[in-house]
Amino acid sequence: MLGKAHKSLGAKYLGHGLVLENISFSWKAGNKALENCTFSIPRPGLWMIVGGNGSGKSTLFRLISGIIEPQSGQMFCSLKPALMLQNPDHHLLLPSCGSDLLLSLPLGLNAIERNKKINFALEQVGLKDFADRPIHTLSGGQKQRLALAGALLSQSNLLLLDEPTALLDPLSQKSILKIVRKISRESNKKPITALWITHRLEELTYCDGAAIMRQGQLGQWSSGEKIISKLN
Numbered sequence: 001m002l003g004k005a006h007k008s009l010g011a012k013y014l015g016h017g018l019v020l021e022n023i024s025f026s027w028k029a030g031n032k033a034l035e036n037c038t039f040s041i042p043r044p045g046l047w048m049i050v051g052g053n054g055s056g057k058s059t060l061f062r063l064i065s066g067i068i069e070p071q072s073g074q075m076f077c078s079l080k081p082a083l084m085l086q087n088p089d090h091h092l093l094l095p096s097c098g099s100d101l102l103l104s105l106p107l108g109l110n111a112i113e114r115n116k117k118i119n120f121a122l123e124q125v126g127l128k129d130f131a132d133r134p135i136h137t138l139s140g141g142q143k144q145r146l147a148l149a150g151a152l153l154s155q156s157n158l159l160l161l162d163e164p165t166a167l168l169d170p171l172s173q174k175s176i177l178k179i180v181r182k183i184s185r186e187s188n189k190k191p192i193t194a195l196w197i198t199h200r201l202e203e204l205t206y207c208d209g210a211a212i213m214r215q216g217q218l219g220q221w222s223s224g225e226k227i228i229s230k231l232n
């Protein structure tokens with residue numbers, strides 16, 4: 001896919017896992033949600049998007065995750081996306097943490113491999129030894145981290161986080177911010193790109209780059225601090 005992107009879009013996108021060029025999308029009701037939206041993600045890391053209500057952020061994530069298709073423009077994505085929403089209850093299906101995570105695993109693993117992968121993913125999100133815990137006993141922040149473990153087990157390398165901390169208390173908010181930042185910066189063989197939508201400006205201090213969404217277009221990547229001072 002990326003090879004194709006290089007040929008038609010040029011060398012400036014070399015190594016970029018996600019490229020959008022002049023993407024437009026209107027909902028059936030006539031609401032124009034994305035209009036000539038052009039941006040790319042130059043490298044893995046934690047990238048944040050801020051913008052007013054209705055500026056098109058959630059529509060953009062639906063498009064990147066393949067739920068909707070662009071009506072015009074081009075998108076190239078060599079990464080495997082996983083969409084995470086505000087409310088983790090919309091993701092979690094089975095009664096225990098371990099059984100829920102089983103659903104995210106690729107097929108063809110034996111029981112030992114499955115347990116090993118599940119325990120590793122739980123550890124990555126700060127839920128070590130939670131495999132047998134019933135999901136209804138988890139806090140909102142723990143549920144969100146479990147959903148994140150599921151995304152990691154499904155071998156996604158593009159996490160699309162749509163206001164993941166909107167329903168969380170400040171402590172859980174910080175914990176998930178730190179976990180996603182750590183995962184996205186780990187320089188192992190499988191780098192992760194996280195795109196994070198927020199309306200809480202203080203979260204921008206955690207990112208590797210941030211941009212403002214306005215009327216269906218994403219602006220230039222800049223440092224989180226610069227975006228904060230721009231918006232203040």
Ligand SMILES: Nc1ncnc2c1ncn2[C@@H]1O[C@H](COP(=O)(O)OP(=O)(O)O)[C@@H](O)[C@H]1O
Pocket residue numbers: 027028029031032033051052053054055056057058059060
């Ligand atoms: N499922 C939908 N059906 C119709 N219109 C929608 C739908 N989702 C979003 N929109 C419209 O698209 C525009 C952008 O919305 P959205 O992408 O949700 O913005 P944001 O996430 O930035 O608040 C708005 O005008 C909104 O009303």
Ligand SMILES: [Mg+2]
Pocket residue numbers: 057058059
């Ligand atoms: Mg939204």
